[in-house]
Amino acid sequence: MKTYSFLSRFKNSTVIMFKLLLLCTLAVASRAEIAEEEDVLVLKKSNFDEALQAHPNILVEFYAPWCGHCKALAPEYAKAAGILKAEGSELRLGKVDATEETELAQEFGVRGYPTIKFFKGGDKESPKEYSAGRQADDIVNWLKKRTGPSVATLNEVTEAEALIADNEVAVIGFFKDLESAGAKALEKAAEATDDVPFAMSSSDAVFAKFEVSKDSIVLFKKFDEGRNTFDGELTKKELLAFVKSNQLPLVIEFTEQTAPKIFGGDIKSHILMFLPKAASDFQGKMDQFKKAAEGFKGQILFIFIDSDIDDNQRILEFFGLKKEECPAIRLITLEDEMTKYKPESSDITAESITEFCKAFVEGKLKPHLMSQDIPEDWDKTPVKVLVGKNFEEVAFNPSKNVFVEFYAPWCGHCKQLAPIWEQLGEKYKDSADTIVAKMDSTANEIESVKVHSFPTLKFFPAGEENKVIDYNGERTLEGFTKFLESGGKEGGAPATDDDDEGETEVSLPEPMEL
Numbered sequence: 093m094k095t096y097s098f099l100s101r102f103k104n105s106t107v108i109m110f111k112l113l114l115l116c117t118l119a120v121a122s123r124a125e126i127a128e129e130e131d132v133l134v135l136k137k138s139n140f141d142e143a144l145q146a147h148p149n150i151l152v153e154f155y156a157p158w159c160g161h162c163k164a165l166a167p168e169y170a171k172a173a174g175i176l177k178a179e180g181s182e183l184r185l186g187k188v189d190a191t192e193e194t195e196l197a198q199e200f201g202v203r204g205y206p207t208i209k210f211f212k213g214g215d216k217e218s219p220k221e222y223s224a225g226r227q228a229d230d231i232v233n234w235l236k237k238r239t240g241p242s243v244a245t246l247n248e249v250t251e252a253e254a255l256i257a258d259n260e261v262a263v264i265g266f267f268k269d270l271e272s273a274g275a276k277a278l279e280k281a282a283e284a285t286d287d288v289p290f291a292m293s294s295s296d297a298v299f300a301k302f303e304v305s306k307d308s309i310v311l312f313k314k315f316d317e318g319r320n321t322f323d324g325e326l327t328k329k330e331l332l333a334f335v336k337s338n339q340l341p342l343v344i345e346f347t348e349q350t351a352p353k354i355f356g357g358d359i360k361s362h363i364l365m366f367l368p369k370a371a372s373d374f375q376g377k378m379d380q381f382k383k384a385a386e387g388f389k390g391q392i393l394f395i396f397i398d399s400d401i402d403d404n405q406r407i408l409e410f411f412g413l414k415k416e417e418c419p420a421i422r423l424i425t426l427e428d429e430m431t432k433y434k435p436e437s438s439d440i441t442a443e444s445i446t447e448f449c450k451a452f453v454e455g456k457l458k459p460h461l462m463s464q465d466i467p468e469d470w471d472k473t474p475v476k477v478l479v480g481k482n483f484e485e486v487a488f489n490p491s492k493n494v495f496v497e498f499y500a501p502w503c504g505h506c507k508q509l510a511p512i513w514e515q516l517g518e519k520y521k522d523s524a525d526t527i528v529a530k531m532d533s534t535a536n537e538i539e540s541v542k543v544h545s546f547p548t549l550k551f552f553p554a555g556e557e558n559k560v561i562d563y564n565g566e567r568t569l570e571g572f573t574k575f576l577e578s579g580g581k582e583g584g585a586p587a588t589d590d591d592d593e594g595e596t597e598v599s600l601p602e603p604m605e606l
Contacts, residue, residue: 130170131177133186137196140188141216147184148214149239151222151231154190154197159205160403164226164348171228176235183235210238224287225352229259233289242282245270246293249301255291261313261339265292266304274307274326281331287353288339309334315341337390343382346397346404359393360427363449365440366408367419368400377419377440384445392423392449406502409534412462421445422460423452430542434460461537474517476529480536486529487541487552494552495563495576497530503546509567516572525554526576551580 126143127134135143135152143150153169155162173185190197190205200209200219208222224234246252246264255262265278275292282290293299302310309322309331320338324330336358344350346364354362365381367374378396385394397404399418408414411422411432419440423433435448451457463480470477478486478496487494497513499506517528533543541550541560549563561580565571574582 129187131173131185132170133184135186135188135193135196137193140196143186144211144214144216147182147186149182149210149212149235150184150186151208151210151235152219153185153187154200154202154205154207154209155187156191156205157189158191161348162206165206168226168228168349169231172231175228175232183239185231210235212238223356225356226349227260230287233259234286236289237282237286242290243279244289244291246291246298247295249295249297252291252293252298252301255289256312259289260315261288261311263288263290263309263311263335264302265290266294266299266302266306266308266310267292268294268307270294272307274309277326277328277331278309280328281335284328284332285335288335311335311338313338333390340393342385342389343378343394343396346395346407354393354395355426357393359390361391361423361425361452362393362395363421363423363445364395364397364407364411365419365421366397366399366411366413367440368415369398370400371419380440380442381445383442384449387446388449388453391453409502412535421448423448423457430544431459432461432537433457459539461539462535463537464532464535474521474528475514476517476527478529478531478536480538483531483536483538484540486527488558489527490555490557491525492527492552493525493554493576493579494527494529495572496550496552498533498541498543498546498548498550499530500534500546501532502534506547509547512567512569512572515569519569519573520576551575553580 126139126146133143133147133150153162153165155165169185169187176183176185188196190202190207200207209219210222211219220238222231222234224230243265244251244255246255252264255264263278263282265275267275267278269275270292278290278292299305304310309326311320311322311334313319320334322331322334324334340353340357343365344354346354365377367377371377381394381396385392388394397407399408399413399415405415408418411420411424413420413422420438421435421440423435425431425433433448433452435444437444437448448457461480466479466482467477470479470482476486486492487496495516497506497509499509513528513530520526520528533546533548540558549567551561551563553559553561563572563575565575565582
């Protein structure tokens with residue numbers, strides 16, 4: 093009996109040990125199943141939690157295979173993953189095909205591609221949105237700042253040289269006392285800056301190498317003048333302004349990679365030069381543009397757009413330009429309201445551009461509003477055709493209820509809506525007090541009506557001067573009819589600048605596809 097009891101206990105403990113061993117083996121096998129592509133972890137709903145346990149600090153890209161912006165990001169994303177892996181860093185990069193892993197995408201509120209989120213310390217509940225550029229260095233620097241000290245300490249000349257060589261822009265504080273007030277101010281500025289690495293040094297050899305004789309802060313960069321020395325008051329605010337004013341080239345080319353820096357920066361006034369790189373006088377005009385930029389550093393961002401590139405054609409359309417009209421200059425402000433300005437002169441000289449920018453800074457320019465000519469048959473079809481030149485006369489007619497679709501010819505959602513909008517026009521074509529209309533907002537602009545997305549639907553009720561109601565209901569014939577019959581009460585809301593029900597943003601195309 094005792095022997096049986098012993099054997100029984102032995103068998104039971106063996107079974108338990110076997111089960112534990114099996115579970116451990118399965119766990120290891122499961123971890124091994126997290127595949128990698130070019131050092132990037134391939135994540136799915138089935139292995140996502142496990143990945144967070146194995147790699148507590150992980151940056152995850154939610155992408156769509158067909159997304160052009162995702163394809164452009166892929167090589168830099170993989171390069172960043174390789175850099176971190178080669179360093180033996182605990183930081184890892186992962187990716188999720190959001191078109192396949194729809195539940196996972198929905199769980200993290202993915203609405204556009206690519207969406208990039210950082211899961212720190214395995215925290216699945218509140219991931220941080222990635223907010224820096226899309227070059228490998230941008231990604232690596234951003235992650236390191238999120239998990240390590242905001243300012244590195246440089247003890248050797250080789251360390252400083254490597255920092256400068258490995259980054260497009262780097263900031264180094266030269267302080268004899270690393271606990272000084274200036275050093276503390278630098279740390280605060282570094283904590284608030286995602287896309288530039290910061291370091292400091294008290295080494296006499298580092299001071300001598302970079303010809304610094306006293307406490308200083310220097311921004312090193314691989315363009316323009318090469319370096320800038322801070323000469324303001326040593327405060328976080330002043331240092332941030334210094335970095336933001338000098339971290340971008342005097343003239344920056346608009347590309348997939350530079351777009352996040354252009355839109356993510358604090359400078360919201362942008363002057364754009366549309367010019368084909370293949371033009372015989374390209375360098376001459378670029379030199380003039382750059383010369384003008386010197387006087388507006390920190391105030392206006394100077395951006396060059398190659399008008400020959402197919403991907404840039406939508407930007408030209410947005411400004412009402414055609415290839416054959418280039419070279420051309422336009423200015424846009426993204427603060428409060430998006431407003432465009434057009435110079436009176438078509439000359440591209442440093443003097444004319446400087447004069448144009450100076451007038452803008454002084455508030456002396458009037459917005460440039462595009463308008464097509466009024467079509468002869470604009471009111472002959474069930475859906476009336478509005479342009480800038482006849483909009484206010486029709487939309488603000490006190491005896492008419494006017495329902496307007498603001499659309500873009502290239503917008504997929506607008507194309508889907510088109511047949512329903514035509515049906516609505518047909519239904520009300522004989523109405524004495526209701527007009528259904530549409531306006532191409534890529535070619536026509538109205539000062540009193542701001543359109544932030546396509547399609548935007550707005551209702552202008554009769555007898556209520558300048559009142560505008562945004563339509564937020566179902567985009568069906570029944571929904572539209574109910575809205576009109578209720579006088580704009582069913583499915584509508586007072587128009588606000590923040591109300592943005594459209595799917596396609598009306599701005600210079602950022603790296604996102606919805």
